[in-house]
Amino acid sequence: MQHHHLTASEWDELANDPDFVALLRARRRFVVPSTIFFLLFYLALPILIGFAPAFMNQHIYGPLTLAYAFGLAQFVMAWLLLGIYMHAAKKFDDSAERLVLRTQARLAR
Amino acid sequence: MSQPTLVMFAVFVAMALVITYWASARSTSSRGFYTAHREISGVQNGWAIAGDYMSATSFLGITGLIAFYGFDGFMYAIGWLVAYLTVLFLLAEPLRNTGRYTVADVIAFRLRGRGVRAVAAVTTLIITLFYMVAQMVGAGSLINLLIQRINETYAIVGVGLLMLIYVLFGGMLATTWVQIIKAALLLGASILLSVLVFAHYHFSLMAFLNAATTAPTGAGRTANLLEPGLFFTGPHGALDLISVGLALVIGTAGLPHILMRFFTVPTAKSARISVGWAMGLIGVFYLLITVMGLGAGTIVGQHDIGKHLRDTQAIRYIIHNPDTATQMNGELAKNGYIVPVKNSNLSAPLLADAVGGPLLVAFVAAVAFATILAVVSGLTIAAASAFAHDIWYSLIRGGAGTEREHIFVARTAALLVGFGSIFISVGLRTVNVAFLVGLAFAVAASTNAPALILSLSWRRFSRTGAICGMLTGLISSLALMGISPDVMGEHALFPLRNPGIVSIPLGFIAAILGTLLARDPESEAMFNQLQVRATTGLGAEV
Numbered sequence: 001m002q003h004h005h006l007t008a009s010e011w012d013e014l015a016n017d018p019d020f021v022a023l024l025r026a027r028r029r030f031v032v033p034s035t036i037f038f039l040l041f042y043l044a045l046p047i048l049i050g051f052a053p054a055f056m057n058q059h060i061y062g063p064l065t066l067a068y069a070f071g072l073a074q075f076v077m078a079w080l081l082l083g084i085y086m087h088a089a090k091k092f093d094d095s096a097e098r099l100v101l102r103t104q105a106r107l108a109r
Numbered sequence: 110m111s112q113p114t115l116v117m118f119a120v121f122v123a124m125a126l127v128i129t130y131w132a133s134a135r136s137t138s139s140r141g142f143y144t145a146h147r148e149i150s151g152v153q154n155g156w157a158i159a160g161d162y163m164s165a166t167s168f169l170g171i172t173g174l175i176a177f178y179g180f181d182g183f184m185y186a187i188g189w190l191v192a193y194l195t196v197l198f199l200l201a202e203p204l205r206n207t208g209r210y211t212v213a214d215v216i217a218f219r220l221r222g223r224g225v226r227a228v229a230a231v232t233t234l235i236i237t238l239f240y241m242v243a244q245m246v247g248a249g250s251l252i253n254l255l256i257q258r259i260n261e262t263y264a265i266v267g268v269g270l271l272m273l274i275y276v277l278f279g280g281m282l283a284t285t286w287v288q289i290i291k292a293a294l295l296l297g298a299s300i301l302l303s304v305l306v307f308a309h310y311h312f313s314l315m316a317f318l319n320a321a322t323t324a325p326t327g328a329g330r331t332a333n334l335l336e337p338g339l340f341f342t343g344p345h346g347a348l349d350l351i352s353v354g355l356a357l358v359i360g361t362a363g364l365p366h367i368l369m370r371f372f373t374v375p376t377a378k379s380a381r382i383s384v385g386w387a388m389g390l391i392g393v394f395y396l397l398i399t400v401m402g403l404g405a406g407t408i409v410g411q412h413d414i415g416k417h418l419r420d421t422q423a424i425r426y427i428i429h430n431p432d433t434a435t436q437m438n439g440e441l442a443k444n445g446y447i448v449p450v451k452n453s454n455l456s457a458p459l460l461a462d463a464v465g466g467p468l469l470v471a472f473v474a475a476v477a478f479a480t481i482l483a484v485v486s487g488l489t490i491a492a493a494s495a496f497a498h499d500i501w502y503s504l505i506r507g508g509a510g511t512e513r514e515h516i517f518v519a520r521t522a523a524l525l526v527g528f529g530s531i532f533i534s535v536g537l538r539t540v541n542v543a544f545l546v547g548l549a550f551a552v553a554a555s556t557n558a559p560a561l562i563l564s565l566s567w568r569r570f571s572r573t574g575a576i577c578g579m580l581t582g583l584i585s586s587l588a589l590m591g592i593s594p595d596v597m598g599e600h601a602l603f604p605l606r607n608p609g610i611v612s613i614p615l616g617f618i619a620a621i622l623g624t625l626l627a628r629d630p631e632s633e634a635m636f637n638q639l640q641v642r643a644t645t646g647l648g649a650e651v
Contacts, residue, residue, distance in 0.1 A: 006648065008638070014647070015637035024644060031198045039358070042191045046184065046354040049337045050347025057336050062315055063322040067180055067337045074187045075392050081194055082388050086381070093378055096645040103647060 006107075014103065023095040030088050034081055041077055045070055113471035114478075121294075121479045122271060125287045129279035136280030139515045143210040143494050144372045145282040147651065151379035155386020157285045158370050160292035162189070162387065163394050164484045165247045165477055166546050168295060171395075173456040175402020176409070179321070179334025181341055182402060184350065186395035188357030190388065195362045195558075197384045202377035203565050203643035204368055209650045212365050213499045216560050219635030220572045223504055225560075228579045230499035232556040233365045235583070236549050237492040238530060240366070241485055243545035245269060245534035248481040251474075261538045268478070269531035272486045276493075276523050281373060284486045291476075291483040296390065298476045299397040302457070305464035306404030321403045325410040334406050345604045356551045356609030362561065363553030366484075366491035377646050405456035409463050489530075493523035544595045544606075551590065551609050555582030555616035563620055565643060568636040570620070571629030578620025586612035 006014075014020055049056050049067055056067040136142050149157070167189070174182025208215040213229035248268045249261035259267075275283045310316040323331040332339060341350040361367060371380045461473040497519040502510060537545075556579045563570045563578070589608030594601040605611075642648050 006638075008634070011638035011641055014641045014645075020641065020644070024640065027644065035195070035198050038191065038194045042188070042358055043351070043354060045187065046347075046350045050341075050350050053338060063318045063333075063335055065180075065335045065337075068183070068335050071180065071183055071187050074191055075396065078191050078194055078388060079392060082197065082385055085197060086385055089378075089381055092644075099645050100647055 006103075014099070017099070019095060019099055019102075023092060023099070026095075027092055030085070034085065038077065038081055042074060045074065113468055114474045117471055117475035118478050121291075121475060122482075124290065125271075125275055125283070125482070128286045128290075129275040129283040132279040132283035132286070135282055136278070137516065138512060139210070139498070139519055141282065142280035142516055142519050143369075143490065143498070145280070145285055147373060147375050149282075149285055149373040151374055151382030152386055153285065153289060154370055154374050154379065154383035156292050156390065157288040157373075158367060158383055158387035159390035159394070160288035160295070160483055161367055161370065161487050162391055163292060163295050163480065165244060165251070165481045167394070167398065168299075168480055169247065169251065169457055169477060170546075171398050172402045172405060172460075174340065175334070175399060176324075176404075176406035176456040176460075178340035179324070179332065179403070179406065180337040181339050181350070183399055184337075184354065185357065186398055188354050189361065190392050190395055192358045192361035193384055193388045193391065195359060196367070197381070197388070199562055199565070200362055200368065201371055201380045201384045204371040204561075205374060205377045205380040206643050206646045206649045207565075207639060208372055210369075210372060210498045211494050212363075212368050212557055212561065213495065213503075216557075216564050216575060217503075218564070219632050219639045220564060220570075220575050220629075221631065221635075222572060225572050225575045226499055226503055228576050229557065229560065230495045230504075232552065232579055232583055233495040233499075234492055236363065236553045236557065237365055237488050237495070238526075238533070239545050239549040239552065240364070241488040241492070241526075241530045242534045242537060243549065244481050244485050244488070245530060246538055246545070248478065248485075249534065249538050251477060251481075262535050265534045265538065266531055268482055268485065269527055269534070272482055272489060273524065273527040276486045276489045276527070277520050281490055284483070284490055285373065288483045288487060291479045292390065294476050295480055296394060296397075298473055299394060299401060301469070302404070302461060302464065302473070303397045303400040305469075306400050306408065306460070309404070309408055309464055317400075317403070317407075320407040324403075324406040332406075334403055348610060349605045349607060352605050352607040352610035353547070355613055356547070356554045356607050359558050359613055360550030360554035360609075363557030364549075365495065365553075365557070366487045368557075368561075369487075369491050369494065372650075375651075377649070401457060401460060404464070405460040409456070409459045485530075489523050489526050492526040493519055496522035496526065547607050548586070548590050551586045551607055551612060552583060554609055555586045555612040559613075559616045559620050563617075563624075565639070567624075568633055569624055569628075571624045571627065571632055573627055573629065574620045574622075574624030577623030578616050581619030582612055582616025585615045 045067075048070070056065065056070070058066050060066050060069055135146065140146060167186075171182055171185050174185065176182075204215055207218050211230070212233055213226045216229045217226040245265050245268060246261075249265040252259050252261075252264035252268075275287065279287075307317065310320065318335065321334045324334050326332045337350075338346065341347070341353075370383070374380050374383060457477070458470050458473050461469040497515070501518045501522070502508065502515055506514075559578050559582060560575050564575065586608045589603050589605075589612055590596065592602040593606055593608065594604070595606050
């Protein structure tokens with residue numbers, strides 16, 4: 001499965017292939033908002049603790065503080081995003097595989 | 110308590126040697142040595158990544174931080190888990206699809222030429238060395254504290270030599286399997302300890318949480334471990350907390366020994382599956398660490414953690430002169446006294462003593478040694494490949510040379526890295542371990558991570574930009590650490606312990622400014638190919 005013999009113009013052609021552009025766009029539509037979301041969600045924790053300690057120290061369940069609950073929520077957030085991405089990536093895999101097969105078939109001709 | 114520890118540790122070492130013998134026949138090529146022939150499955154690699162990540166710093170260090178500082182220690186655990194989302198979304202699959210053996214391969218994929226690769230190899234070596242020295246210094250003091258007959262120097266040399274044996278002969282395949290077994294042992298030990306902690310509280314979550322709000326800190330005082338602000342204190346506490354948080358969440362995306370693991374699997378899909386398994390395992394592990402830390406803080410109590418003295422005279426002296434004793438720490442330690450400055454690194458073993466007894470301590474201690482041994486070997490391969498593949502093979506020999514030469518250089522590099530880090534670790538054996546790990550994360554987040562992310566996502570990103578960014582990130586993170594309170598004490602020029610909040614943005618900004626300075630049409634032209642390869646896996650190394 002070596003493709004080193006693809007020329008520069010063939011790579012460019014693939015990069016402009018409508019199916020590839022669609023795949024790239026679909027991936028980006030998932031990855032960019034998710035990355036921004038998890039970074040904000042995560043950084044909110046130290047920022048809130050640093051600048052609103054009284055708010056984060058309120059007890060919400062027995063002795064459990066809001067800070068600790070938000071900390072545990074980070075685990076849930078990470079696993080949820082992981083699950084969603086694993087599911088979404090199946091579709092990306094399918095389109096990538098179609099592209100690879102098509103390219104291989106064309107090269108074989 | 111030392112005998113059972115030694116026996117269990119010996120069993121682990123023997124197991125590692127058997128694996129090494131089995132793997133040695135399959136590690137005779139550079140591809141085998143660096144990547145285990147890319148035949149590790151996603152699930153196996155996930156366990157191995159978890160093993161790489163669940164280092165002694167986590168197991169001993171974070172348990173200790175949580176036992177002493179509660180929530181602020183928990184922050185580390187959170188940051189280290191969330192960090193994998195960065196790896197999952199931005200790096201795992203593209204890395205597998207475009208890399209061969211090293212992180213520099215990926216950065217230099219379209220940023221061709223010697224400069225970028227040289228700088229990336231140097232940052233990789235620096236990050237790995239800091240990380241490795243931290244692990245080995247930790248191993249030294251741990252072994253010394255648990256088995257007083259063995260001093261730090263012998264312990265470091267012993268761990269270093271054992272590690273070298275199976276890295277040299279077993280390569281990546283042996284390292285991976287040692288890591289998997291260790292991960293399972295560590296997880297097992299953590300589950301056992303956590304269940305015992307809950308059993309102590311009669312399986313009542315409320316009783317456990319209530320105890321955590323009144324953890325004894327000695328002299329009749331207590332601390333609320335569920336409230337933040339115990340570790341990151343003072344006027345700059347808030348900024349320091351954010352700085353550490355940033356370094357943790359971005360740093361993992363620049364750690365060579367973790368990223369290197371994505372070269373050992375056959376496809377991008379298996380790279381993704383390995384992150385999935387790793388995140389599951391690491392998350393569970395950190396939740397257990399939290400239980401263990403709060404357990405140690407409440408059941409053992411921090412006044413009893415680290416208070417293990419062997420000589421009544423020394424005890425008396427230290428009790429009456431606590432300040433001078435702390436200053437004389439090194440001197441007293443040389444004479445075989447363990448000074449009762451609170452040593453949070455012993456939280457996990459002491460918790461095991463409190464809830465399980467001596468045999469459990471032995472098991473926990475043996476697992477901790479196994480952890481250090483396994484993590485150090487992964488780091489050695491990462492450093493050796495930067496040295497042999499990037500600096501020797503790609504830069505000095507210009508890609509020439511026989512396979513035999515390549516594998517010989519790889520092994521020699523591992524040997525040099527191994528002995529180098531043993532030497533440095535013995536010299537630095539009294540340095541604070543958390544400081545070194547913090548430095549490794551800050552450097553990784555300010556150098557490799559920006560270069561990798563921008564190279565994979567920004568068409569215009571240029572060689573000048575990559576070099577500017579990596580050098581700025583490297584120099585600023587090292588310099589700021591040099592003038593931080595950890596080095597300069599009270600009168601530090603830079604108020605924060607972690608430079609991340611300054612050096613990470615600097616690394617990114619320098620990379621962007623360097624790029625805007627001049628166009629690099631050659632690198633831009635390669636972007637299409639990089640993008641197609643990274644996304645589809647066409648032309649990926651097999």
